[in-house]
Amino acid sequence: MKRDEAALTRDEIILKVSDKIRLIRTEAGYTQDKMAEIIGVSKKTLVQIEKGRAEAGWSTVVAVCALFRETETVRFLFGNEPLEVLETVAREGIDYRKEKTLGGKIWWREIKRSNGLILQQNIISQHYRIIDQDHFRIYSSFDEASSTERFEELSAENGGLLG
Numbered sequence: 001m002k003r004d005e006a007a008l009t010r011d012e013i014i015l016k017v018s019d020k021i022r023l024i025r026t027e028a029g030y031t032q033d034k035m036a037e038i039i040g041v042s043k044k045t046l047v048q049i050e051k052g053r054a055e056a057g058w059s060t061v062v063a064v065c066a067l068f069r070e071t072e073t074v075r076f077l078f079g080n081e082p083l084e085v086l087e088t089v090a091r092e093g094i095d096y097r098k099e100k101t102l103g104g105k106i107w108w109r110e111i112k113r114s115n116g117l118i119l120q121q122n123i124i125s126q127h128y129r130i131i132d133q134d135h136f137r138i139y140s141s142f143d144e145a146s147s148t149e150r151f152e153e154l155s156a157e158n159g160g161l162l163g
Helices: 010-028 032-039 043-050 058-067 072-078 082-090 144-160
Strands: 095-100 108-114 117-122 128-132 136-141
Touching (some): 010 032, 010 072, 010 082, 058 082, 072 082, 082 136, 108 144, 128 144, 136 144
Antiparallel strands (some): 117 128, 128 136
């Protein structure tokens, strides 16, 4: 599968979060000691990340994005659903159990709509997702071709009415 050039990689996400971790911490109002405790790293490691001498690990990045997903900094990096971006990278091209979304009114551009399904693209991360008419997420991927193909498959199944 050809990787979409606009797609974020795990390494790019690690770099983005590592670069902004101090800003995320100060926005949340935590000391280095408290932030290190919250995200499960030593203070020494946090200091190294904040000074740009080390990068956060993937599990640390996931913890930061999950625990601080409401901060302006995390939303600026990944849009209003940062965990969906991380999950898409971690599980590229996998269908999801139905998961309620906000419907994509702000951060999403509608690509196609058919039989109660909507194919959308995130304007910040550029990843794609398929949601149903009740705004439940069914599929996410950074690959446009596989997203379009899956949209067509799902739309054809049962007239697109998933139960």
